[in-house]
Every structure is written in C-alpha cells, then in structure tokens.
Amino acid sequence: MSDKTKKLLLVSACALVDADGRVLIAQRPEGKQLAGLWEFPGGKVEAGETPEETLVRELAEELGIETKVACLAPLTFASHSYDDFNLLMPLYVCRRYWGIPQAKEHAALKWVRPNKLRDYPMPPADAPLIPFLIDLL
C-alpha cells in the first residue's frame, strides 16, 4: 500500500564501461547504510542539478575521473521502495572518461562482466538493472 509520508529520493547512477565491456561497481564503506554492498557509482541529485550534472560531479568526487554530460547515455531506471524512502534512480552508461577510477569514498572497486554482476551483493533496487546491462553489453 502507498505510504504518503515516504519521500521520493532521486539518485543518479552510472555504469562505467571499459573497452572489454566490463562494468565498474563500488563497495559501500563501513558505517553507511547498506555497507558492504556493491553499487553503481553515483549519488543524490542536489537542488538545481540535472541528473547528468550529478553524475559528472559524483564520478569526480567518488572515483577521481572526469567525464562530460554528453558522454552519459541513459539506459534504464530503478524504482524501489525502501523502508524510509522511495528511490527513483536513472542508470546511465558512460564509456568515455578521463583518468583511472580510484576508490576515494568506497571500500573497493571492481570491473565485472554484466553476467557476473549477480555474484556481488547489491542493494535491492539494483537487481532489475542487471538484465539491461547484459543485453547492452
């Protein structure tokens, strides 16, 4: 049943893709919600930002890489009801970026083939995204 007190949270996420068709996932650090789970880099869309601008900012903050809005292609989205909020999360694909991703805010990073993503525990919102990446890559 719908809970009218739950807020809708808009989060932008990115599947960074390398030349071999692998996708970058990042492990959430200890002390955060969903610690230890593997996620797509990204974060909350701040006031005044477009979802694409959020990703350009988050990829720089979280991974130390540079990309551009024009390098982000929308793929699909996740819609999931967590206990305390409803998540709406567009997923973009990015194949063009500058620099080597480093785990600046995560516990670890891993390049994974899409058909192996299910081997890594991810937040519940993410599971429906995996078939789209398998189809694309």
Ligand SMILES: Nc1nc2c([nH]c(=O)n2[C@@H]2O[C@H](COP(=O)(O)OP(=O)(O)OP(=O)(O)O)[C@@H](O)[C@H]2O)c(=O)[nH]1
């Ligand atoms: N970046 C990202 N967030 C995800 C994914 N799946 C998913 O459910 N989320 C949820 O979307 C929200 C993203 O927020 P965030 O990363 O900006 O913030 P956070 O929880 O780390 O907390 P913060 O406010 O301290 O930055 C979290 O609640 C996270 O659990 C995903 O694949 N990538």
